[in-house]
Amino acid sequence: MNRTDFGDDFLWGVATAAAQIEGAANIGGKGPTIWDTFSKRPTKIRKGHKPDEACDFYHRYQGDIALVKTLGFKVFRFSIAWARIFPLGTGMPNKEGIAFYHRIIDECLRQDILPMITLYHWDLPEALSQLGGWTAFGINASFNEYVLFCAKEYGDKVKHWIVINEPFGFTSLGYMLGIHAPGASGVGNFFDAALHTAIAQADGAKILRAEVGQAVIGTAFSCSEIIPYTQSVQDHLAAKRMDTLMNRFFVEPVLGMGFPTADWDVLEKFAISHSTWRHQQRMTFDFDFIGLQNYFPLVVKYNAFIPVIQAWEVKARSRKVPHTAMGWEINADSFYRIIKQFAAYPSIRNIMITENGAAFHDKLVGHQVKDQERIEYFEKYLQAILRAKQEGINVTGYLAWTLMDNFEWAEGYQARFGLVYNDFKTQQRTIKESGYWWQKFLSK
Ligand code: BGC
Numbered sequence: 001m002n003r004t005d006f007g008d009d010f011l012w013g014v015a016t017a018a019a020q021i022e023g024a025a026n027i028g029g030k031g032p033t034i035w036d037t038f039s040k041r042p043t044k045i046r047k048g049h050k051p052d053e054a055c056d057f058y059h060r061y062q063g064d065i066a067l068v069k070t071l072g073f074k075v076f077r078f079s080i081a082w083a084r085i086f087p088l089g090t091g092m093p094n095k096e097g098i099a100f101y102h103r104i105i106d107e108c109l110r111q112d113i114l115p116m117i118t119l120y121h122w123d124l125p126e127a128l129s130q131l132g133g134w135t136a137f138g139i140n141a142s143f144n145e146y147v148l149f150c151a152k153e154y155g156d157k158v159k160h161w162i163v164i165n166e167p168f169g170f171t172s173l174g175y176m177l178g179i180h181a182p183g184a185s186g187v188g189n190f191f192d193a194a195l196h197t198a199i200a201q202a203d204g205a206k207i208l209r210a211e212v213g214q215a216v217i218g219t220a221f222s223c224s225e226i227i228p229y230t231q232s233v234q235d236h237l238a239a240k241r242m243d244t245l246m247n248r249f250f251v252e253p254v255l256g257m258g259f260p261t262a263d264w265d266v267l268e269k270f271a272i273s274h275s276t277w278r279h280q281q282r283m284t285f286d287f288d289f290i291g292l293q294n295y296f297p298l299v300v301k302y303n304a305f306i307p308v309i310q311a312w313e314v315k316a317r318s319r320k321v322p323h324t325a326m327g328w329e330i331n332a333d334s335f336y337r338i339i340k341q342f343a344a345y346p347s348i349r350n351i352m353i354t355e356n357g358a359a360f361h362d363k364l365v366g367h368q369v370k371d372q373e374r375i376e377y378f379e380k381y382l383q384a385i386l387r388a389k390q391e392g393i394n395v396t397g398y399l400a401w402t403l404m405d406n407f408e409w410a411e412g413y414q415a416r417f418g419l420v421y422n423d424f425k426t427q428q429r430t431i432k433e434s435g436y437w438w439q440k441f442l443s444k
Contacts, residue, residue: 016402022058101153405424
């Protein structure tokens, strides 16, 4: 397998997110975000870690963008911290925050790296969370104001945009299960947040289309093949519900199909009580690319004790299959199948893998991190993409998660996903063997 097998136009890049790398939580006029607040709550984040400093990318961005270049990637995906632009989420913009993203973009362009902006990667301004965050109707007006501002400010220089990162990720973890910021729970919160997010992803895209000439607009969905644990009818139905929720729930409204209510009575009941769920047109947008992010397949079995979904994950560890340090199953065939599942929607014409990667128990020994498992992981997952491409599926890019070890949300600094090792005490970066593997792969 060579880089050239993917075609000359294939976009190779790395993905990052503001809250995970920037640090400078109280610097440069940035307002607090829900992750700043959430991380102060005891027991919410492993070992009490906080995103305050993270990788200090805020001050070290030049060196870090140089690393992107050294590794041979063409694209740098980063997100804008909404609270750096609007410290209170809306109203008065913050000059220092605005200037910071100009510096990043300019540095990318100077180093001949293509900047790709994610507008929302989970770090909602705390002030908006106080008003209900994504569950509140007012969030859409604030989001649109923020998107319009960014489009006008950066649209001349940046053409590649991702509106929202993994709507299912933050609405489920943050508003249903309470294990991510803002720590809310309950099905009602989830459905409210989901509706406003589905509107935001299309509204945001429409604003970009109107404001940014030659924009290439995408949005990024998490996806996981859902595999029934046994052949029983109950397990199959449980898997179908999980698939509806995890894979179909946010993409189908975008494609003009509305929420997939017909396939799950709970959704249908909720839709009846929320007439806005029928507002299909507002949730629809013809994206230039659909971003897919895959980390694991999910094996599920029926469980009557789990409210609403009545399905339960059978963990990779207990099934004794190969898995990462996160306990996520390594299964490149499943990656291939989930790409095919999304490609089967006739209106999805262009898929970009906007995140994929793995955490392992990396150790810095001398100046080396020997992460052979990660190299093997990338080799297998890239093969899966190639297979899909050879069958005619239009996959146009791959962004590895992630440039360097960072603040991995509720896992704190423990989970290391980077191609570059970060020593969080000294902020010393060391390219891992997998980083060198990429360098070699991309240079041919
Ligand atoms: C998120 C990243 C996260 C990664 C690994 C993705 O769902 O977009 O922010 O670090 O998964 O957990």
